[in-house]
Amino acid sequence: xxxxxxxxxxxxxxxxxxxxxxxxxxxxxxxxxxxxxxxxxxxxxxxxxxxxxxxxxxxxxxxxxxxxxxxxxxxxxxxxxxxxxxxxxxxxxxxxxxxxxxxxxxxxxxxxxxxxxxxxxxxxxxxxxxxxxxxxxxxxxxxxxxxxxxxxxxxxxxxxxxxxxxxxxxxxxxxxxxxxxxxxxxxxxxxxxxxxxxxxxxxxxxxxxxxxxxxxxxxxxxxxxxxxxxxxxxxxxxxxxxxxxxxxxxxxxxxxxxxxxxxxxxxxxxxxxxxxxxxxxxxxxxxxxxxxxxxxxxxxxxxxxxxxxxxxx
Amino acid sequence: xxxxxxxxxxxxxxxxxxxxxxxxxxxxxxxxxxxxxxxxxxxxxxxxxxxxxxxxxxxxxxxxxxxxxxxxxxxxxxxxxxxxxxxxxxxxxxxxxxxxxxxxxxxxxxxxxxxxxxxxxxxxxxxxxxxxxxxxxxxxxxxxxxxxxxxxxxxxxxxxxxxxxxxxxxxxxxxxxxxxxxxxxxxxxxxxxxxxxxxxxxxxxxxxxxxxxxxxxxxxxxxxxxxxxxxxxxxxxxxxxxxxxxxxxxxxxxxxxxxxxxxxxxxxxxxxxxxxxxxxxx
Numbered sequence: 001x002x003x004x005x006x007x008x009x010x011x012x013x014x015x016x017x018x019x020x021x022x023x024x025x026x027x028x029x030x031x032x033x034x035x036x037x038x039x040x041x042x043x044x045x046x047x048x049x050x051x052x053x054x055x056x057x058x059x060x061x062x063x064x065x066x067x068x069x070x071x072x073x074x075x076x077x078x079x080x081x082x083x084x085x086x087x088x089x090x091x092x093x094x095x096x097x098x099x100x101x102x103x104x105x106x107x108x109x110x111x112x113x114x115x116x117x118x119x120x121x122x123x124x125x126x127x128x129x130x131x132x133x134x135x136x137x138x139x140x141x142x143x144x145x146x147x148x149x150x151x152x153x154x155x156x157x158x159x160x161x162x163x164x165x166x167x168x169x170x171x172x173x174x175x176x177x178x179x180x181x182x183x184x185x186x187x188x189x190x191x192x193x194x195x196x197x198x199x200x201x202x203x204x205x206x207x208x209x210x211x212x213x214x215x216x217x218x219x220x221x222x223x224x225x226x227x228x229x230x231x232x233x234x235x236x237x238x239x240x241x242x243x244x245x246x247x248x249x250x251x252x253x254x255x256x257x258x259x260x261x262x263x264x265x266x267x268x269x270x271x272x273x274x275x276x277x278x279x280x281x282x283x284x285x286x287x288x289x290x291x292x293x294x295x296x297x298x299x300x301x302x303x304x305x306x307x308x309x310x311x312x313x
Numbered sequence: 314x315x316x317x318x319x320x321x322x323x324x325x326x327x328x329x330x331x332x333x334x335x336x337x338x339x340x341x342x343x344x345x346x347x348x349x350x351x352x353x354x355x356x357x358x359x360x361x362x363x364x365x366x367x368x369x370x371x372x373x374x375x376x377x378x379x380x381x382x383x384x385x386x387x388x389x390x391x392x393x394x395x396x397x398x399x400x401x402x403x404x405x406x407x408x409x410x411x412x413x414x415x416x417x418x419x420x421x422x423x424x425x426x427x428x429x430x431x432x433x434x435x436x437x438x439x440x441x442x443x444x445x446x447x448x449x450x451x452x453x454x455x456x457x458x459x460x461x462x463x464x465x466x467x468x469x470x471x472x473x474x475x476x477x478x479x480x481x482x483x484x485x486x487x488x489x490x491x492x493x494x495x496x497x498x499x500x501x502x503x504x505x506x507x508x509x510x511x512x513x514x515x516x517x518x519x520x521x522x523x524x525x526x527x528x529x530x531x532x533x534x535x536x537x538x539x540x541x542x543x544x545x546x547x548x549x550x551x552x553x554x555x556x557x558x559x560x561x562x563x564x565x566x567x568x569x570x571x572x573x574x575x576x577x578x579x580x581x582x583x584x585x586x587x588x589x590x591x592x593x594x595x
Contacts, residue, residue, distance in 0.1 A: 030418065034410040038411035039426060046441060063447065124338055129577075133576075250528045271439070272529070275446075276533050284443055
């Protein structure tokens with residue numbers, strides 16, 4: 001019974017019809033039984049909700065109203081003309097474009113310095129990794145103090161060298177950059193640890209070999225050995241970094257609420273506002289579908305690049 | 314390490330390297346330094362001398378008392394620990410048998426399950442939150458531990474991680490146990506789990522860090538302070554303080570950040586190994 005339910009529709013009919021041995025059938029039954037709880041939960045908490053969100057995206061469902069109708073692509077048409085949503089997509093893009101490359105190259109640089117340096121290795125690793133283990137909402141509060149336009153230490157320091165610091169989180173033209181600084185601070189350690197693991201895995205002989213082949217400078221060795229050998233790590237770190245910057249939410253919710261004047265409105269925050277504050281579930285579902293589509297495209301890109309990548313190990 | 318990209322014989326290079334690393338570390342630790350310093354300052358002190366790291370008047374007691382009384386800290390910490398623990402235990406109990414079956418047994422649903430897992434890895438809670446919220450609302454299940462935990466009872470990432478780990482385990486180990494007359498549950502409990510501790514530790518760290526820090530889902534399903542997790546509680550505290558009493562805010566921040574930071578400092582090696590393992594395989 002359970003066997004039938006779990007058989008995928010249109011399963012390849014090439015499964016040999018020869019009578020399977022009792023032991024094999026027994027194994028199949030136990031295997032299914034052991035994974036049944038997981039299969040059920042995947043359906044209840046992933047497959048069904050995703051199907052529901054796609055369906056709701058075509059409705060005008062609002063929480064608190066009893067009835068709703070299918071409205072076709074109306075929500076998506078509305079999205080195209082929704083200035084908040086467009087602003088939010090744009091801001092999320094800018095944020096990702098700032099945070100991803102900086103946090104990757106900073107992490108790579110620091111990882112190579114730590115790897116090359118004998119002393120203080122675990123201290124440096126700890127120092128840079130600490131933000132990853134810290135509660136972001138809490139540390140965002142600390143950053144708010146650091147960024148405070150009048151009493152904040154950053155502007156006080158700037159004032160000492162004669163620079164009038166900006167109103168970091170309070171001005172529309174700087175807020176996204178300030179949030180990016182927090183984002184970079186928070187993600188470098190994670191990338192760094194992955195790069196350190198990648199660097200350790202590079203066989204030492206390769207550097208010696210490169211030297212024999214005429215790689216004289218440090219840059220040569222980086223270009224010929226380190227960078228290509230780190231390829232898979234870099235690709236992975238890039239994917240993770242892009243995805244986590246597309247999912248930026250905590251700092252925005254805690255510090256700016258999308259302001260001032262929508263200058264820090266980002267995708268998840270807009271979805272949160274529409275869906276859970278204004279309770280326009282149908283419309284917010286359409287936004288969620290856009291969000292999911294972005295994630296799918298990013299993953300697809302990763303697979304494509306991964307396929308093309310030369311594997312050295 | 315000496316034949317690395319940079320030769321250590323150049324002492325100037327070393328000085329430059331150490332200065333960059335040291336300066337960088339100082340910048341990265343700056344928020345913590347100011348958090349600890351400001352948590353001990355009185356309001357007037359904060360407004361006059363923000364660069365003075367030692368408080369002119371020792372105000373730690375007052376600030377901590379304020380932080381402790383405005384928001385019910387023990388409840389927050391208790392909720393955080395309870396929710397993370399429940400999520401972790403359920404995830405592991407559900408994921409391990411499934412991953413074991415997929416790695417070591419032949420059954421037809423296994424292939425379909427693999428597809429589901431790869432799809433599931435793509436779907437964060439933010440994508441499923443709306444329908445789940447509507448469903449929980451209809452069921453009257455908002456503001457409960459159930460609503461905080463249930464959506465995370467399944468971790469496709471966990472299954473994926475364990476699956477990779479189990480595939481590398483020798484089949485002989487399992488066959489020997491079966492020949493000894495162990496049931497499959499017995500094999501899992503007495504052969505698989507004891508041999509899978511590195512993977513379980515790595516996954517535990519990943520899961521606890523993720524859920525201890527998560528703000529989005531608790532924000533969606535909880536409006537009653539009694540069920541608030543640490544991030545949500547801090548948000549309430551900020552609202553109550555109008556965000557201006559930085560001394561008390563920093564004290565609250567310090568209390569709420571410390572459990573995980575202390576855990577990290579004590580078990581650094583495991584943390585880093587865990588992140589590397591979950592990271593590189595995920």
